[in-house]
Amino acid sequence: MNSAFDQRGLPVMSRVRVHNFSVxxxxxSAGADQxxxxxxxxxxQRLVQWFTGTRSFHVMTGQEGGSVGxxxxxxxxxxxxxxxxxxGRNKFGPQRGPWTDEEWKGWWGEEPPFRTPVFVLTHHVRPSIEMKGGTTFHFIDASPAEALAAAKEAAGGLDVRIGGGPATVRQFLAAGLIDHMHVVVVPIILGRGESLWDGLEGLEESFIIESVSSSSGVTHVTFTRH
Amino acid sequence: MNSAFDQRGLPVMSRVRVHNFSVxxxxxSAGADQxxxxxxxxxxQRLVQWFTGTRSFHVMTGQEGGSVGxxxxxxxxxxxxxxxxxxGRNKFGPQRGPWTDEEWKGWWGEEPPFRTPVFVLTHHVRPSIEMKGGTTFHFIDASPAEALAAAKEAAGGLDVRIGGGPATVRQFLAAGLIDHMHVVVVPIILGRGESLWDGLEGLEESFIIESVSSSSGVTHVTFTRH
Known part of the structure; x- marks a missing residue:
């Protein structure tokens, strides 16, 4: 993990980032009927297969191999x-409303890949869960700005990732809180599901946007705040 | 203009194509409040400026210069x-319902760039209009399949272009009538307007899809029917 200091030992401004977000x-950015x-x-798997084929995903999930392009x-x-x-709470698990199964500890097994504090936004607060490998799930009922303040405090000068789902990314974009976003346009027509872009008319005015296509068929689009 | 015969003199199957269609x-693929x-x-101009900068557009509109990348x-x-x-009728002009201004001959002046028969889909039929340079506008009240039959007849073995707007392209896609489509993804969030993709869930299953990004910031996506 990089430190919050550059090669000359000077502090680097903490950024708020979105990565690997398919649309x-x-x-x-998500199908219907989860x-x-x-x-x-x-x-x-249609939105994520560009990602599950990569070496990064293989390492994250304890597998050998994967593409390095x-x-x-x-x-x-x-x-x-x-x-x-x-x-968002919908990324953490499929339950909605009050928790009926407090045994649920996310999709990622005993040792989730995050290895940092993870703040789960929910109206139904529950005790924090410490997992193996450095991940601790904290459940907070907070606005985007409040959640970001808590996450920045916990990140100790490092960057904060907004992990999704789409509604959470949308809220942080609408609040002007995202510094860098990597979106992956997958050439499929889902027809229904959860929109990434609703309510974000004119978003491009706040960002420098670049695009590059990959031989896997997807197009990587980066948004970097002016 | 190419002929409907290949270099060996053999007939080439007529195709139905969409080109330069921004989304x-x-x-x-179109803004609100036209x-x-x-x-x-x-x-x-946000959806079309990748196109208006090209040499092809400059030639089409009688200007010098333009990019050739x-x-x-x-x-x-x-x-x-x-x-x-x-x-579609909405591409031909801004009037809706019965024609109140029959003087309207499209957006393109006395010599439109089409230089072929152009079939305008409308529930309000009116006499054909012959323009300078080979373009004739025909107004027909027809289903996509009926319109295509008429256009193929008029095209004399050459290909038929579906020119838009979005509702017209969508109807031809839904009817399975498009062989090749070139879509240009422009990295802006319009927020409202006319959708290109409504009702087309799973469209990708019928096509081979390729993508390439351009330094202008857009991504060209081709759909080629299996």
Missing amino acids: SLDGF SQEAPFGHAG IDDAFASNWGPGIGAEIM | SLDGF SQEAPFGHAG IDDAFASNWGPGIGAEIM
């Missing part, structure tokens, strides 16, 4: 320099 | 081999 041509059996809903060049930026993540 | 990241003063509605490589495919165009 269909029609603007959906459940414990279908975490991506009717989208299945353009897709991995982007995928590998997910971890370094990050000191905390903020995620 | 925002959130899936809109009018005679604002043909692209609130989108203004990746954007122009795609833009230049618009004309060759096309024998007829089908367009």
Whole structure:
């Protein structure tokens, strides 16, 4: 993990980043009908297969191999320099409303890949859960700005990742709190699901935007705040 | 213009094509609030400026200069081999409902760039209009399949271009009538307007899809029917 100091020992400004965030041509970042059996809903693996093929994903999930081309060049930026993540409750699990199953500790097993504090936004607060490997889930009922203040404090000068889902990324974008966003346009038409772009008309005015296509068929788009 | 025969003199199958069709990241191919003063509605020039900068557009509009890079490589495919165009009434002009101004002859002046028969889909039929330079506008009240039959007849073995707007392209896609489509993803969030993708869930299953980004910031995406 990078430190919060550059090579000359000078402090680097902490940034708020989004990485590896897939979106269909029609603007959906999650399928409809999500459940414990279908975490991506009717989208299945279609939005994420550019990512699951990369070496970064293989390392993250304890597998050998994986591609090391353009897709991995982007995928590998997910971890370094990050000191905390903020995620929406719908990313943490399929339950909605009051917690009925407090045994649920996320999709990621006993040793989640985050290895930092993770702040889960929910109206239904519950005790923090310390996992193996450095991940601790904290459950907070907070506005984007409040959650970011808590995450920055916990990140100790490192960057904060906004991990999704789409509604959470949208809220942070709408509040002007994202410094850097990596979106991956997947050439499929999902037709339904959760939109990444709703309510964000004119978003491009606040960012420098660059695009590059990969031989896997997806296009990586970076948004860097002016 | 190419002939309908290949270099060995063998007939080439006539195809139905879409070219230079811009779409925002959130899936809109036309802005809201179109009018005679604002043909692209609130989108203004944002969806088309990758195109208006090209040599192809400059030639089409009687200007010198223009770029000849990746954007122009795609833009230049618009004309060759096309024998007829089908367009929706909303592309032809800003009037809706019964024609109140029959003097209106389209946005393109006395010598439109089409130089072929152009079939305008409308529930309000009116006499054909012959323009300078080979363009004749025919007004027909027809289904996509009926319009295509008429256009193929008029095209004399050459290809038929579906010229837009978004509703017209969508109808032809939904009817399975498009063989090749060139879409240009422009990295802006329009927020409102006319969607290109509504009702087309799973469209990717019928096409081979390739993508390439251009230094202008847009990404060219081709759909080629299996």
